Amino acid sequence: MKRVDVAIVGGGLVGCATAWRLSTAGASVELIEAADINAGASGQNAGSLHFQIERRFLENGDALAEQASSIVALSRIAVEDWRGLETALNADLHVSMAGGLMVAETADHVALLERKATREQREGLKVRTIDGDAARAIAPYLSASVLAANHSADEGHADPRTVTPALAAAARAAGATIRTHSAVHAIGRRAGGGFTIAGNGFSLHADQVLIAAGAWTAALCTLANLHMPLYPVALLMNATERTAPMVPHLVQHVGRRLSLKQTHAGNLLIGGGWPSRLAQLPGGGFDLSRRATMIPDSLSGNLRAAIDVVPAISRLNLIRSWTGVTAISADQLPIVGQVPRMPGLWIAAGGSAFTLGPTFARLVASAMAGGPSEALDIVSPARFEHLNGFMG
Ligand SMILES: Cc1cc2nc3c(=O)[nH]c(=O)nc-3n(C[C@H](O)[C@H](O)[C@H](O)COP(=O)(O)OP(=O)(O)OC[C@H]3O[C@@H](n4cnc5c(N)ncnc54)[C@H](O)[C@@H]3O)c2cc1C
Structure with a gap:
């Protein structure tokens, strides 16, 4: 059976950007998308690059607004990621x-x-x-x-119709395999470590898996017997x-x-x-x-x-x-990082991931390769680990 370092589920901005980052760093990557690249929210959104705290974080009282303000730490990083994206991809994204x-x-x-x-x-x-x-x-x-x-x-803003296809093209050029019209139906843990991923017409082994499936992420997590409050x-x-x-x-x-x-x-x-x-x-x-x-x-x-x-x-x-x-998500903040009870399984979903997606991708790709992950602590799935006390 085919074996890759990382399997990515979902061909939206987050999945394609992570595939690009990982394959550029030398990892073998297979991205699996149920429909076409950019078929989900990444191709339907408003294209806003909003770094100010969003209105939705402010309308439910001061306590939630205070908690949500921690997202600003990631927004500051995202400013720099967006400034460099067109040059890094050598593409006009109408940024x-x-x-x-x-x-x-x-x-x-x-x-x-x-x-x-x-x-x-x-x-x-x-x-x-x-x-x-x-x-x-x-x-x-x-x-x-x-x-x-x-x-x-x-x-500012960028063009949702061009960003994700450009990321997918860059990922392919760096060696990633991108499989479209292939829905993932099974995610299983292997006895010796790693995962088996299967869907219509394929199955493969992966050392690590990233679920970056937007609104479908909670359903995909159930394939790994996990709750994810998205x-x-x-x-x-x-x-x-x-x-x-x-x-x-x-x-x-x-x-x-x-x-x-x-x-x-x-x-x-x-x-x-x-x-x-x-x-x-x-x-x-x-x-x-x-x-x-x-x-x-x-x-x-x-x-x-x-x-x-x-x-x-x-x-x-x-x-x-x-x-x-x-x-x-349940607390409005994105859920991005490794699932503590299932090492090797990563999630990146929720929130305003057009603005923050390139940053999530860069940080997740680096953390998957053993790099620092502190910047993701505020959005880590660890905060919902209590929901999985009887799962996994
Ligand atoms: C109308 C609207 C406006 C928005 N405006 C903004 C904005 O201005 N700024 C901002 O920052 N954010 C905005 N957002 C949010 C932003 O679009 C999303 O956070 C972001 O696009 C999510 O990207 P993603 O890659 O995580 O998910 P998606 O782009 O949704 O991609 C997920 C992919 O997973 C695939 N998939 C699902 N199930 C499976 C399966 N079983 N197997 C394989 N693949 C599967 C889907 O087909 C889909 O292509 C907006 C969202 C919407 C809907």
């Missing part, structure tokens, strides 16, 4: 890091911005709070309703027709669900975490093989928020809306 503004329209939300900036500055992220006029001096397209903003000079969530995205350059920044809202940016082609991409509805399986559970359905109130709410913050958007036609599915 733009012209800065980001998280805006507030009420006094309560201004206070939230200030508390957020304090946390971020404490963690070493360069963020400043500015008033509405100062925000409009940087971003004249912002509405008069904007009272203040947190400005981060490093934020839950699928369906989100909405919208794109307007193309227009002349007007929004060079990433714009987010601290109190409303909104992210917006202008792509290299001129479309405005509007999202921000508005829910869609997952398809259900008869008898319970969600059917991730079917597209999530759009919720009309999410569409109108998302567009209302966009127009309130950038009024010029009201003159543009909406050309496309779509739903995408990603994974959120």
Whole structure:
């Protein structure tokens, strides 16, 4: 039977980036993808490179916001990873890091911005709070309703349609085998160490396994008899027709669900975490093989928020809306690292892994080869080890 150093399950950004890092370092790698490369959240997302603490971390009280602020340590590393990615891959990923503004329209939300900036500055992220006029001096397209903003000079966006295919191409060029249209159906531990991975039409032995299967990660972990508290969530995205350059920044809202940016082609991409509805399986559970359905109130709410913050958007036609599915963990932080009770089995899923994915990949690849893993401690699966007391 074929033997590799590392088998990777999932051909999204995280899996492809890890395959690239590992094979560049000389490991033999087989990446197995159930559909096509970039078929999951990595190809459906908003492309935001957001290094400020996300609004979702702030809306459930100070205790959770405080805990979530630890993610800033990884965001700081991600800034540098994104700055070097196009050069490292020798590819145009439409990376733009012209800065980001998280805006507030009420006094309560201004206070939230200030508390957020304090946390971020404490963690070493360069963020400043500015008033509405100062925000409009940087971003004249912002509405008069904007009272203040947190400005981060490093934020921006990249093109989700090109990043993961470029990573997959680089992984292949470095020697990785990429197997598409092959779903993994079994992950078994071998008596002498390592794992057997099997799916439709293949089986192989691997010394180590990385499950980087986005919203499918919890289901894949059950193949290894493990619980992993990751839950699928369906989100909405919208794109307007193309227009002349007007929004060079990433714009987010601290109190409303909104992210917006202008792509290299001129479309405005509007999202921000508005829910869609997952398809259900008869008898319970969600059917991730079917597209999530759009919720009309999410569409109108998302567009209302966009127009309130950038009024010029009201003159543009909406050309496309779509739903995408990603994974959120029990404590909102990503789950990335080796499973303590199953040495050799690694997980990387959850959270905003477009922004953080290249960093997860670099750190996991290095830790798999015996390098330091301290940077991943805050997102380690070890924090959920109690769920696996009767598993493994
Ligand atoms: C609408 C939307 C907007 C978002 N916006 C942003 C954003 O602006 N910024 C940001 O940082 N993050 C954003 N995210 C989150 C981000 O897209 C994801 O965190 C990231 O893409 C996850 O990448 P991944 O490689 O872990 O998973 P995915 O890209 O989901 O890839 C997982 C892959 O695993 C494959 N797979 C599943 N089961 C199996 C199996 N049995 N065998 C083999 N392969 C399997 C799937 O086919 C899939 O291709 C957004 C997500 C969505 C849905």
